[in-house]
Amino acid sequence: MARKPVVSESTEHHLFQKGKGVIRSIAAYFHNCVTMSEANR
Incomplete structure (x- = not known):
């Protein structure tokens, strides 16, 4: 018999x-990092 x-x-x-x-949340964090680095350029 298969056990549950x-x-x-x-x-x-x-x-x-x-x-x-x-x-x-990790995806959002990385997205924020990318946005920040883009803005800092």
Whole structure:
């Protein structure tokens, strides 16, 4: 019989949402850095 995964579906979903938020914030950070360097030129 297949065992149920230890991580519940809701927790997995939460981690996925959290990961998306982190990626989005990192992308925004890099975008800000690029914008700053463009303005400083």
